[in-house]
Amino acid sequence: MDEDVHSPPEVIVLGPPDIFRTEYEKLFDDKFRILKPWQSPLPLQQFLQTHAQKTRAAVCGGSFKYLGSEILDHLPSLGVVVSSAVGLDHIDVQECRCRGIAVAYASTIFSPDVADLAVGLLIDVLRRITAANRFVKSGIWQAKSIEGSYPLATKLSHKRVGIVGLGSIGQEVAKRLEAFDCKISYQSRNMKSSVSYPFYSDARELAAKSDILILCCALNDQTYHLITKDVLEALGNQGVIINVARGAIIDQKELVRFLQGGRIAGAGLDVLENEPHVPPEILELDNVVLSPHFAVYTEESFRDSYELIVGNLDAFFSNQPLLSPFLMQ
Amino acid sequence: MDEDVHSPPEVIVLGPPDIFRTEYEKLFDDKFRILKPWQSPLPLQQFLQTHAQKTRAAVCGGSFKYLGSEILDHLPSLGVVVSSAVGLDHIDVQECRCRGIAVAYASTIFSPDVADLAVGLLIDVLRRITAANRFVKSGIWQAKSIEGSYPLATKLSHKRVGIVGLGSIGQEVAKRLEAFDCKISYQSRNMKSSVSYPFYSDARELAAKSDILILCCALNDQTYHLITKDVLEALGNQGVIINVARGAIIDQKELVRFLQGGRIAGAGLDVLENEPHVPPEILELDNVVLSPHFAVYTEESFRDSYELIVGNLDAFFSNQPLLSPFLMQ
The missing domain is CATH 3.40.50.720 (NAD(P)-binding Rossmann-like Domain)
Structure with missing residues (x-):
């Protein structure tokens, strides 16, 4: 890993979670170098090939279609997926296991x-x-x-x-x-x-x-x-x-x-x-x-979600145990 | 009291409670001789003077404007008021007390x-x-x-x-x-x-x-x-x-x-x-x-209300203690 310890760690965001459409986006940007494929004209796989070959962490929103081999193949350095959701039906957890990628999730906060x-x-x-x-x-x-x-x-x-x-x-x-x-x-x-x-x-x-x-x-x-x-x-x-x-x-x-x-x-x-x-x-x-699949759409849960995602990323980058692991690395 | 023990006892209904607009009305009619001033062209006081001089029991709905002296003066034989409601702000309870009229109410059923x-x-x-x-x-x-x-x-x-x-x-x-x-x-x-x-x-x-x-x-x-x-x-x-x-x-x-x-x-x-x-x-x-003041508008509460009103009237007419007295006679 040739990551510069003085620059903020890089995180690719897939989905993106709804929290990235709130004031918390700026707080994420302050702590990490966030890659935002949805703001790029490139198709996702090409974006990943161009920008994310060394990216070690991903945040994945519940609205992301499916995080499986087709995407993971283009993220060769990935070590952790932090899902913002409780349900992981949109992530191929078995495939993550095979590749040694840890998975964190929202656990019981919602x-x-x-x-x-x-x-x-x-x-x-x-x-x-x-x-x-x-x-x-x-x-x-x-x-x-x-x-x-x-x-x-x-x-x-x-x-x-x-x-x-x-x-x-x-x-x-x-x-x-x-x-x-x-x-x-x-x-x-x-x-x-x-x-x-x-x-x-x-x-x-x-x-x-x-x-x-x-x-x-x-x-x-x-x-x-x-x-x-x-x-x-x-x-x-x-x-x-x-x-x-x-x-x-x-x-x-x-x-x-x-x-x-x-x-x-x-x-x-x-x-x-x-x-x-x-x-x-x-x-x-x-x-x-x-109702519009909004069971977790409260001010308080968004704050808790922000804190848990950041906590999991901080733990991963400092080689500490994840706060809410679904799958250990 | 010259009430004929073979005919059903007479009950004047004031309000009337919403339960009298459901299938329970027929059940009441089967058990009591129900006086229904709202079906008469007579003004209420005249109706009472004409039909209710010997009536011993009244059922009073929450929508009845106010059961005070002006009405009670025209019900000289009244011994009990059974309110279908919990709140008794529409009944002059003090005046009932002075006249020796018992008051039953919905108590905790709702x-x-x-x-x-x-x-x-x-x-x-x-x-x-x-x-x-x-x-x-x-x-x-x-x-x-x-x-x-x-x-x-x-x-x-x-x-x-x-x-x-x-x-x-x-x-x-x-x-x-x-x-x-x-x-x-x-x-x-x-x-x-x-x-x-x-x-x-x-x-x-x-x-x-x-x-x-x-x-x-x-x-x-x-x-x-x-x-x-x-x-x-x-x-x-x-x-x-x-x-x-x-x-x-x-x-x-x-x-x-x-x-x-x-x-x-x-x-x-x-x-x-x-x-x-x-x-x-x-x-x-x-x-x-x-919502339209409908906190008690459930099938189950209407059934419970029917049973409690009938139970109170039965108790009164058989000289037993009221089931849910607010004021004893």
């Missing part, structure tokens, strides 16, 4: 924000808050009063909540909904010894025992289209589904059919398959509350 | 639903869910993607929450928000020995120590316009206020000024002063989420 949004979407769907706000702001309340003109909502307390994926986010959701006197159960690959909630290995079985399904799992080969037609049927026409994980965990064509047909009662979706495309069939449905 | 809505409105305001739903459904997400076009939201976890009125609803709110790792404190007439949250006797002092104010108190002479300009100033321009109690607890003209000027960060209001009139100045504000 879990409270994602869990808060899951609960917020759930209350919004059950209690029809978004529709109510429009009802009031459009002047209908004032004109007609509420009598007879507003459908009754659904109570949250004491509902049976099935959590798909009881990792850090799932556990934060469970903790919150216990305080609403909900009955929690969960599905995951393995039973967790640290909790006493009823466990189901099968998503269909969990759905059959739940009024509400909340998806909190990672997207991978096992969870792709985990929520099938059969699972939705088991959830039933009084059931509600909340997704703060990844769109492709649900077979979205089936979900749209179930929502259109009133075969489930509602959905709160922060993520979609093929986002930002929104299936036109659900645009008019008041029992579907949508 | 507390979980009201607390759930308070938390839902709070997450909605902080995390901008209603605005986000419109952003997605109007096609802006699809057209522009989220980058740079969506303001960052505010994290809920670890915020300082001040609860005004730590009765049944306030305690349910506190229980829920503790699970979000919020720091709870409260203001009320008296310190509660049953909780260890910090207590403030003064609303301004509570606001100064809080990021979020949640109003859960009854409306009475002490709480009318409790939330003054000074309290809002103490809450500050990062502060958020949630009202699931009664509109007149806030000096609404001041609140509107503070919201317009960005001198507080947002509001979630299920109730307004002079509802259903909505101040036009707040209609366009995305940081204000409004």
Whole structure:
């Protein structure tokens, strides 16, 4: 390594993470020599060949299409990938392992924000808050009063909540909904010894025992289209589904059919398959509350994210253990 | 009393409670001889003089303007008022006491639903869910993607929450928000020995120590316009206020000024002063989420309300203790 110890270390940013579109970009620029392929007219691979042959660290945003061999081949000096995201479905972690590239990720820093949004979407769907706000702001309340003109909502307390994926986010959701006197159960690959909630290995079985399904799992080969037609049927026409994980965990064509047909009662979706495309069939449905994959878009989480990315890069460049390793070098 | 034991007992309904606009009306009609002044062309007082001189029980809805001497004078046989509401600001309880009329009310049956809505409105305001739903459904997400076009939201976890009125609803709110790792404190007439949250006797002092104010108190002479300009100033321009109690607890003209000027960060209001009139100045504000005084409008709460009203009436007519007395006879 012939890196000049007096110049700031070089970091290639792929994606880029949304934090690079905020005031934090300047703070990154102050600490590192940041390579920004999105500002270059060169195609990415050519940019990497031209500018990044000695670059040892990459920051990768969740919106980056796929960091696999095709890209890694053009980053021969890479020693670490710091992902700004929790889900690593956009990074070929196995390939990084083979090449001896360490991977750091957002770990649990976003879990409270994602869990808060899951609960917020759930209350919004059950209690029809978004529709109510429009009802009031459009002047209908004032004109007609509420009598007879507003459908009754659904109570949250004491509902049976099935959590798909009881990792850090799932556990934060469970903790919150216990305080609403909900009955929690969960599905995951393995039973967790640290909790006493009823466990189901099968998503269909969990759905059959739940009024509400909340998806909190990672997207991978096992969870792709985990929520099938059969699972939705088991959830039933009084059931509600909340997704703060990844769109492709649900077979979205089936979900749209179930929502259109009133075969489930509602959905709160922060993520979609093929986002930002929104299936036109659900645009008019008041029992579907949508948000733009923004579960971590809070001032506080952006600050925490900045600090964790910088901390991981500082650790890497000073040969210290990564702060939030997903994969050790 | 010359009541015929074989005919169903007579009940005058004032208001009427919203439950009388649902399928429960028929169930009431099956059990009691319900007098419905709103279906008569007679003015109310004349209706009472004509039909209700021997009526011993009244059910009173929260929307009934005021049940005081002027009405009670025309109900000489009245022995009980069963209010469908929690707040009794629309009933002259002192006058009922003087006349030996018992008063039953909704007690705590609505507390979980009201607390759930308070938390839902709070997450909605902080995390901008209603605005986000419109952003997605109007096609802006699809057209522009989220980058740079969506303001960052505010994290809920670890915020300082001040609860005004730590009765049944306030305690349910506190229980829920503790699970979000919020720091709870409260203001009320008296310190509660049953909780260890910090207590403030003064609303301004509570606001100064809080990021979020949640109003859960009854409306009475002490709480009318409790939330003054000074309290809002103490809450500050990062502060958020949630009202699931009664509109007149806030000096609404001041609140509107503070919201317009960005001198507080947002509001979630299920109730307004002079509802259903909505101040036009707040209609366009995305940081204000409004709902039509519907905190108890769930299928489950309507069922519970029906059962409690019937239970109180049955108890009264069979000389048993009321199920949820506010004032004994």
